[in-house]
Amino acid sequence: MTTTTKDKNKKIHQGRNIKRFREMLGMKQDALAFEMGEDWNQQKISLLEQKETIEKEILQRLSEILKIPINAIESFDEESAINIISNTVNNSDTATGNSLYNNYPTFNINPVEKWLEALDENKKLYERLLETEKQLVTSEKEKVALLEKLLDK
Incomplete structure:
Protein backbone atom coordinates (compact mmCIF):
# COMPACT_ATOMS: atom_id res chain seq x y z
CA MET A 1 0.00 0.00 0.00
CA ASN A 98 -18.10 -16.06 -2.57
CA SER A 99 -20.63 -13.42 -1.81
CA LEU A 100 -21.19 -11.67 1.49
CA TYR A 101 -24.75 -12.89 1.32
CA ASN A 102 -23.82 -16.58 1.15
CA ASN A 103 -22.33 -16.63 4.62
CA TYR A 104 -24.61 -18.31 7.11
CA PRO A 105 -24.40 -17.50 10.79
CA THR A 106 -23.18 -20.18 13.15
CA PHE A 107 -24.57 -20.52 16.62
CA ASN A 108 -22.78 -21.97 19.60
CA ILE A 109 -26.10 -22.82 21.18
CA ASN A 110 -27.84 -25.98 20.09
CA PRO A 111 -31.57 -25.16 20.01
CA VAL A 112 -32.55 -28.77 20.73
CA GLU A 113 -30.39 -28.80 23.86
CA LYS A 114 -31.93 -25.52 25.01
CA TRP A 115 -35.41 -26.93 24.37
CA LEU A 116 -34.61 -30.08 26.38
CA GLU A 117 -33.22 -27.95 29.21
CA ALA A 118 -36.44 -25.91 29.22
CA LEU A 119 -38.54 -29.10 29.29
CA ASP A 120 -36.49 -30.43 32.19
CA GLU A 121 -36.92 -27.16 34.07
CA ASN A 122 -40.69 -27.24 33.41
CA LYS A 123 -40.82 -30.81 34.73
CA LYS A 124 -39.03 -29.78 37.94
CA LEU A 125 -41.36 -26.82 38.42
CA TYR A 126 -44.41 -29.03 37.84
CA GLU A 127 -43.15 -31.56 40.42
CA ARG A 128 -42.63 -28.76 42.94
CA LEU A 129 -46.13 -27.49 42.23
CA LEU A 130 -47.61 -30.97 42.82
CA GLU A 131 -45.67 -31.33 46.08
CA THR A 132 -46.96 -27.97 47.27
CA GLU A 133 -50.50 -28.95 46.27
CA LYS A 134 -50.20 -32.22 48.27
CA GLN A 135 -49.02 -30.28 51.31
CA LEU A 136 -51.97 -27.89 51.02
CA VAL A 137 -54.47 -30.74 50.70
CA THR A 138 -52.95 -32.51 53.72
CA SER A 139 -53.06 -29.28 55.68
CA GLU A 140 -56.70 -28.71 54.75
CA LYS A 141 -57.62 -32.28 55.77
CA GLU A 142 -55.95 -31.74 59.13
CA LYS A 143 -57.90 -28.51 59.63
CA VAL A 144 -61.20 -30.25 58.81
CA ALA A 145 -60.40 -33.09 61.22
CA LEU A 146 -59.54 -30.61 63.96
CA LEU A 147 -62.76 -28.65 63.37
CA GLU A 148 -64.80 -31.88 63.51
CA LYS A 149 -63.22 -32.75 66.85
CA LEU A 150 -63.99 -29.31 68.19
CA LEU A 151 -67.61 -29.59 67.01
CA ASP A 152 -68.00 -33.00 68.62
CA LYS A 153 -66.94 -31.66 72.02
Missing part, protein backbone atom coordinates in the same frame (compact mmCIF):
# COMPACT_ATOMS: atom_id res chain seq x y z
CA THR A 2 1.48 3.34 -0.99
CA THR A 3 1.11 6.47 1.06
CA THR A 4 0.41 9.63 -0.88
CA THR A 5 1.26 13.18 0.11
CA LYS A 6 -2.44 13.73 0.66
CA ASP A 7 -2.47 10.88 3.25
CA LYS A 8 0.58 12.23 5.10
CA ASN A 9 -0.93 15.71 5.43
CA LYS A 10 -4.31 14.43 6.59
CA LYS A 11 -4.92 15.33 10.24
CA ILE A 12 -6.32 12.56 12.44
CA HIS A 13 -9.00 13.67 14.92
CA GLN A 14 -7.94 11.84 18.08
CA GLY A 15 -10.99 12.87 20.10
CA ARG A 16 -13.31 11.47 17.46
CA ASN A 17 -11.30 8.25 17.49
CA ILE A 18 -11.65 8.02 21.28
CA LYS A 19 -15.39 8.39 20.86
CA ARG A 20 -15.53 5.72 18.13
CA PHE A 21 -13.51 3.21 20.16
CA ARG A 22 -15.51 3.97 23.33
CA GLU A 23 -18.79 3.44 21.48
CA MET A 24 -17.52 0.22 19.83
CA LEU A 25 -16.78 -1.07 23.32
CA GLY A 26 -20.27 -0.08 24.49
CA MET A 27 -18.90 2.30 27.12
CA LYS A 28 -20.76 5.44 28.18
CA GLN A 29 -18.98 8.75 28.76
CA ASP A 30 -19.84 8.53 32.46
CA ALA A 31 -18.15 5.14 32.75
CA LEU A 32 -15.04 6.36 30.97
CA ALA A 33 -14.93 9.43 33.23
CA PHE A 34 -15.17 7.17 36.28
CA GLU A 35 -12.27 5.05 35.02
CA MET A 36 -10.20 8.18 34.30
CA GLY A 37 -10.41 9.30 37.94
CA GLU A 38 -12.16 11.70 40.25
CA ASP A 39 -11.07 14.79 38.29
CA TRP A 40 -13.12 13.58 35.35
CA ASN A 41 -16.84 13.73 34.57
CA GLN A 42 -19.11 13.17 31.57
CA GLN A 43 -18.80 16.78 30.39
CA LYS A 44 -15.01 16.62 30.45
CA ILE A 45 -15.06 13.41 28.37
CA SER A 46 -17.44 15.09 25.92
CA LEU A 47 -15.03 18.02 25.55
CA LEU A 48 -12.10 15.64 25.19
CA GLU A 49 -13.85 13.83 22.35
CA GLN A 50 -14.16 17.16 20.51
CA LYS A 51 -10.41 17.85 20.64
CA GLU A 52 -8.40 17.15 17.50
CA THR A 53 -5.21 16.34 19.43
CA ILE A 54 -4.95 14.98 22.96
CA GLU A 55 -2.03 15.17 25.37
CA LYS A 56 0.25 12.11 25.46
CA GLU A 57 -0.41 11.36 29.17
CA ILE A 58 -4.16 11.38 28.66
CA LEU A 59 -3.81 9.22 25.54
CA GLN A 60 -1.75 6.74 27.58
CA ARG A 61 -4.44 6.52 30.28
CA LEU A 62 -7.23 6.17 27.69
CA SER A 63 -5.22 3.48 25.93
CA GLU A 64 -4.97 1.50 29.16
CA ILE A 65 -8.66 1.89 30.01
CA LEU A 66 -9.96 1.07 26.53
CA LYS A 67 -7.26 -1.60 26.03
CA ILE A 68 -6.40 -0.09 22.64
CA PRO A 69 -2.86 0.73 21.49
CA ILE A 70 -2.03 4.44 21.50
CA ASN A 71 -1.03 4.33 17.84
CA ALA A 72 -4.54 3.12 16.99
CA ILE A 73 -5.99 6.24 18.62
CA GLU A 74 -3.35 8.48 17.03
CA SER A 75 -3.55 7.07 13.52
CA PHE A 76 -7.00 5.53 12.98
CA ASP A 77 -8.60 7.04 9.90
CA GLU A 78 -12.14 5.91 9.22
CA GLU A 79 -11.99 6.72 5.52
CA SER A 80 -8.82 4.64 5.05
CA ALA A 81 -10.26 1.78 7.09
CA ILE A 82 -13.43 1.75 4.99
CA ASN A 83 -11.34 1.71 1.81
CA ILE A 84 -9.21 -1.18 3.09
CA ILE A 85 -12.25 -3.18 4.20
CA SER A 86 -14.08 -2.43 0.97
CA ASN A 87 -11.12 -3.49 -1.16
CA THR A 88 -10.49 -6.60 0.91
CA VAL A 89 -14.12 -7.70 0.76
CA ASN A 90 -14.45 -7.03 -2.95
CA ASN A 91 -11.14 -8.67 -3.84
CA SER A 92 -11.67 -11.79 -1.75
CA ASP A 93 -15.24 -12.18 -2.95
CA THR A 94 -14.33 -12.08 -6.62
CA ALA A 95 -11.27 -14.28 -6.10
CA THR A 96 -13.12 -17.04 -4.28
CA GLY A 97 -16.46 -16.61 -5.96
Whole structure:
Protein backbone atom coordinates (compact mmCIF):
# COMPACT_ATOMS: atom_id res chain seq x y z
CA MET A 1 0.00 0.00 0.00
CA THR A 2 1.48 3.34 -0.99
CA THR A 3 1.11 6.47 1.06
CA THR A 4 0.41 9.63 -0.88
CA THR A 5 1.26 13.18 0.11
CA LYS A 6 -2.44 13.73 0.66
CA ASP A 7 -2.47 10.88 3.25
CA LYS A 8 0.58 12.23 5.10
CA ASN A 9 -0.93 15.71 5.43
CA LYS A 10 -4.31 14.43 6.59
CA LYS A 11 -4.92 15.33 10.24
CA ILE A 12 -6.32 12.56 12.44
CA HIS A 13 -9.00 13.67 14.92
CA GLN A 14 -7.94 11.84 18.08
CA GLY A 15 -10.99 12.87 20.10
CA ARG A 16 -13.31 11.47 17.46
CA ASN A 17 -11.30 8.25 17.49
CA ILE A 18 -11.65 8.02 21.28
CA LYS A 19 -15.39 8.39 20.86
CA ARG A 20 -15.53 5.72 18.13
CA PHE A 21 -13.51 3.21 20.16
CA ARG A 22 -15.51 3.97 23.33
CA GLU A 23 -18.79 3.44 21.48
CA MET A 24 -17.52 0.22 19.83
CA LEU A 25 -16.78 -1.07 23.32
CA GLY A 26 -20.27 -0.08 24.49
CA MET A 27 -18.90 2.30 27.12
CA LYS A 28 -20.76 5.44 28.18
CA GLN A 29 -18.98 8.75 28.76
CA ASP A 30 -19.84 8.53 32.46
CA ALA A 31 -18.15 5.14 32.75
CA LEU A 32 -15.04 6.36 30.97
CA ALA A 33 -14.93 9.43 33.23
CA PHE A 34 -15.17 7.17 36.28
CA GLU A 35 -12.27 5.05 35.02
CA MET A 36 -10.20 8.18 34.30
CA GLY A 37 -10.41 9.30 37.94
CA GLU A 38 -12.16 11.70 40.25
CA ASP A 39 -11.07 14.79 38.29
CA TRP A 40 -13.12 13.58 35.35
CA ASN A 41 -16.84 13.73 34.57
CA GLN A 42 -19.11 13.17 31.57
CA GLN A 43 -18.80 16.78 30.39
CA LYS A 44 -15.01 16.62 30.45
CA ILE A 45 -15.06 13.41 28.37
CA SER A 46 -17.44 15.09 25.92
CA LEU A 47 -15.03 18.02 25.55
CA LEU A 48 -12.10 15.64 25.19
CA GLU A 49 -13.85 13.83 22.35
CA GLN A 50 -14.16 17.16 20.51
CA LYS A 51 -10.41 17.85 20.64
CA GLU A 52 -8.40 17.15 17.50
CA THR A 53 -5.21 16.34 19.43
CA ILE A 54 -4.95 14.98 22.96
CA GLU A 55 -2.03 15.17 25.37
CA LYS A 56 0.25 12.11 25.46
CA GLU A 57 -0.41 11.36 29.17
CA ILE A 58 -4.16 11.38 28.66
CA LEU A 59 -3.81 9.22 25.54
CA GLN A 60 -1.75 6.74 27.58
CA ARG A 61 -4.44 6.52 30.28
CA LEU A 62 -7.23 6.17 27.69
CA SER A 63 -5.22 3.48 25.93
CA GLU A 64 -4.97 1.50 29.16
CA ILE A 65 -8.66 1.89 30.01
CA LEU A 66 -9.96 1.07 26.53
CA LYS A 67 -7.26 -1.60 26.03
CA ILE A 68 -6.40 -0.09 22.64
CA PRO A 69 -2.86 0.73 21.49
CA ILE A 70 -2.03 4.44 21.50
CA ASN A 71 -1.03 4.33 17.84
CA ALA A 72 -4.54 3.12 16.99
CA ILE A 73 -5.99 6.24 18.62
CA GLU A 74 -3.35 8.48 17.03
CA SER A 75 -3.55 7.07 13.52
CA PHE A 76 -7.00 5.53 12.98
CA ASP A 77 -8.60 7.04 9.90
CA GLU A 78 -12.14 5.91 9.22
CA GLU A 79 -11.99 6.72 5.52
CA SER A 80 -8.82 4.64 5.05
CA ALA A 81 -10.26 1.78 7.09
CA ILE A 82 -13.43 1.75 4.99
CA ASN A 83 -11.34 1.71 1.81
CA ILE A 84 -9.21 -1.18 3.09
CA ILE A 85 -12.25 -3.18 4.20
CA SER A 86 -14.08 -2.43 0.97
CA ASN A 87 -11.12 -3.49 -1.16
CA THR A 88 -10.49 -6.60 0.91
CA VAL A 89 -14.12 -7.70 0.76
CA ASN A 90 -14.45 -7.03 -2.95
CA ASN A 91 -11.14 -8.67 -3.84
CA SER A 92 -11.67 -11.79 -1.75
CA ASP A 93 -15.24 -12.18 -2.95
CA THR A 94 -14.33 -12.08 -6.62
CA ALA A 95 -11.27 -14.28 -6.10
CA THR A 96 -13.12 -17.04 -4.28
CA GLY A 97 -16.46 -16.61 -5.96
CA ASN A 98 -18.10 -16.06 -2.57
CA SER A 99 -20.63 -13.42 -1.81
CA LEU A 100 -21.19 -11.67 1.49
CA TYR A 101 -24.75 -12.89 1.32
CA ASN A 102 -23.82 -16.58 1.15
CA ASN A 103 -22.33 -16.63 4.62
CA TYR A 104 -24.61 -18.31 7.11
CA PRO A 105 -24.40 -17.50 10.79
CA THR A 106 -23.18 -20.18 13.15
CA PHE A 107 -24.57 -20.52 16.62
CA ASN A 108 -22.78 -21.97 19.60
CA ILE A 109 -26.10 -22.82 21.18
CA ASN A 110 -27.84 -25.98 20.09
CA PRO A 111 -31.57 -25.16 20.01
CA VAL A 112 -32.55 -28.77 20.73
CA GLU A 113 -30.39 -28.80 23.86
CA LYS A 114 -31.93 -25.52 25.01
CA TRP A 115 -35.41 -26.93 24.37
CA LEU A 116 -34.61 -30.08 26.38
CA GLU A 117 -33.22 -27.95 29.21
CA ALA A 118 -36.44 -25.91 29.22
CA LEU A 119 -38.54 -29.10 29.29
CA ASP A 120 -36.49 -30.43 32.19
CA GLU A 121 -36.92 -27.16 34.07
CA ASN A 122 -40.69 -27.24 33.41
CA LYS A 123 -40.82 -30.81 34.73
CA LYS A 124 -39.03 -29.78 37.94
CA LEU A 125 -41.36 -26.82 38.42
CA TYR A 126 -44.41 -29.03 37.84
CA GLU A 127 -43.15 -31.56 40.42
CA ARG A 128 -42.63 -28.76 42.94
CA LEU A 129 -46.13 -27.49 42.23
CA LEU A 130 -47.61 -30.97 42.82
CA GLU A 131 -45.67 -31.33 46.08
CA THR A 132 -46.96 -27.97 47.27
CA GLU A 133 -50.50 -28.95 46.27
CA LYS A 134 -50.20 -32.22 48.27
CA GLN A 135 -49.02 -30.28 51.31
CA LEU A 136 -51.97 -27.89 51.02
CA VAL A 137 -54.47 -30.74 50.70
CA THR A 138 -52.95 -32.51 53.72
CA SER A 139 -53.06 -29.28 55.68
CA GLU A 140 -56.70 -28.71 54.75
CA LYS A 141 -57.62 -32.28 55.77
CA GLU A 142 -55.95 -31.74 59.13
CA LYS A 143 -57.90 -28.51 59.63
CA VAL A 144 -61.20 -30.25 58.81
CA ALA A 145 -60.40 -33.09 61.22
CA LEU A 146 -59.54 -30.61 63.96
CA LEU A 147 -62.76 -28.65 63.37
CA GLU A 148 -64.80 -31.88 63.51
CA LYS A 149 -63.22 -32.75 66.85
CA LEU A 150 -63.99 -29.31 68.19
CA LEU A 151 -67.61 -29.59 67.01
CA ASP A 152 -68.00 -33.00 68.62
CA LYS A 153 -66.94 -31.66 72.02
